[in-house]
Amino acid sequence: AQRVTQPEKLLSVFKGAPVELKCNYSYSGSPELFWYVQYSRQRLQLLLRHISRESIKGFTADLNKGETSFHLKKPFAQEEDSAMYYCALSGRGKLIFGQGTTLQVKP
Amino acid sequence: DTEVTQTPKHLVMGMTNKKSLKCEQHMGHRAMYWYKQKAKKPPELMFVYSYEKLSINESVPSRFSPECPNSSLLNLHLHALQPEDSALYLCASSPLFSNQPQHFGDGTRLSIL
Numbered sequence: 001a002q003r004v005t006q007p008e009k010l011l012s013v014f015k016g017a018p019v020e021l022k023c024n025y026s027y028s029g030s031p032e033l034f035w036y037v038q039y040s041r042q043r044l045q046l047l048l049r050h051i052s053r054e055s056i057k058g059f060t061a062d063l064n065k066g067e068t069s070f071h072l073k074k075p076f077a078q079e080e081d082s083a084m085y086y087c088a089l090s091g092r093g094k095l096i097f098g099q100g101t102t103l104q105v106k107p
Numbered sequence: 108d109t110e111v112t113q114t115p116k117h118l119v120m121g122m123t124n125k126k127s128l129k130c131e132q133h134m135g136h137r138a139m140y141w142y143k144q145k146a147k148k149p150p151e152l153m154f155v156y157s158y159e160k161l162s163i164n165e166s167v168p169s170r171f172s173p174e175c176p177n178s179s180l181l182n183l184h185l186h187a188l189q190p191e192d193s194a195l196y197l198c199a200s201s202p203l204f205s206n207q208p209q210h211f212g213d214g215t216r217l218s219i220l
């Protein structure tokens with residue numbers, strides 16, 4: 001079964017602290033993995049995709065096929081990073097979202 | 108133009124009304140999607156159109172009726188909705204119906220009285 005699991009509903013850190021938002025998936029095949037972000041009162045937007053292997057806004061994510069994980073990391077959190085983060089899997093074109101993690105960065 | 112535009116932004120309707128949600132994109136994308144999103148929950152896929160043909164209907168009740176008049180437009184016709192249908196309705200598009208990133212609109216916030 002295709003599934004995306006984000007174990008933390010809320011992650012609260014102080015500004016400047018490292019951040020890791022966890023994502024695990026199950027999929028029989030070669031999925032495409034994404035991180036989407038939804039800032040307050042803004043549209044859902046793509047943050048990262050695993051095949052591009054780039055860093056956006058200081059965030060990186062590495063696909064670990066052995067552990068079926070795609071964790072999102074940032075070494076130093078900023079207040080403007082506060083948002084809802086969704087990990088998503090694309091299998092045969094359908095996007096399957098995790099339940100989302102709210103990141104709260106405190107000053 | 109790299110945006111997906113949805114109208115209206117807000118809609119309040121009674122359970123006997125008929126209304127439509129509209130979505131437009133001018134990125135040349137050939138796949139378009141409707142999602143339903145409840146507060147603090149992830150989007151749930153409702154319909155997928157690929158090359159203006161309905162490809163996926165995720166067992167959505169018939170009171171929701173999608174339409175794709177051309178490659179840039181996607182409508183969602185609403186009739187006899189229930190209070191539990193109140194939600195944010197998101198439209199998205201992608202170049203093809205494949206494992207490519209989807210671009211989302213701002214959504215229509217629908218309230219059923």
